[in-house]
Amino acid sequence: MSNQTLEQNTLLGGWSAYAPLTAEDKAVFAEAMNGFVGVSYIPTAVKTQVVAGMNYRFKCNASMPPSDVIWEAVVEIYAPLGGKPPVITGIQKV
Numbered sequence: 001m002s003n004q005t006l007e008q009n010t011l012l013g014g015w016s017a018y019a020p021l022t023a024e025d026k027a028v029f030a031e032a033m034n035g036f037v038g039v040s041y042i043p044t045a046v047k048t049q050v051v052a053g054m055n056y057r058f059k060c061n062a063s064m065p066p067s068d069v070i071w072e073a074v075v076e077i078y079a080p081l082g083g084k085p086p087v088i089t090g091i092q093k094v
Contacts, residue, residue: 013049013050013051014049015047015048015049015055015057016047016048016049017047018045018046018047018059019045019046019047020045020046021043021044021045021046021058025043025046025056025058026043028054028056028077028079028086029043029046029056029058029075029077031085031086032077032079032085032086032087032088033075033088036088038064039062039063039064039073040062040063040064040065041058041060041061041062041073041075041091042060042061042062043058043059043060043075044059044060044061045058045059046058046059047059051078052080052081053078053079053080053081054078054079055076055077055078055079055089056076056077056078056079056086057074057075057076058074058075058076058077059072059074059094060072060073060074060075061073062093071093071094072093072094073091073092073093073094074090074091074092074094075088075090075091076088076089076090076091076092077089
């Protein structure tokens with residue numbers, strides 16, 4: 001994708017539209033959620049925002065095993081520059 005096309009689709013500093021997850025998105029989500037216990041979050045789509053690093057908003061299906069009840073939630077993750085690990089910055093039930 002050319003820079004011109006990217007600029008037309010994303011406002012600088014703004015959020016992208018929700019899109020299917022890439023392998024990189026899945027890796028960021030898995031690393032940030034490593035060790036998280038309680039609710040199970042399965043990402044279904046992601047939107048991103050370029051900052052000093054990258055902000056992610058993962059739209060997820062959430063459940064608390066062993067219950068079969070599923071709800072939608074947004075998991076926010078920040079991936080800093082310099083190879084530092086991504087961190088969860090917020091989780092909101094939708």
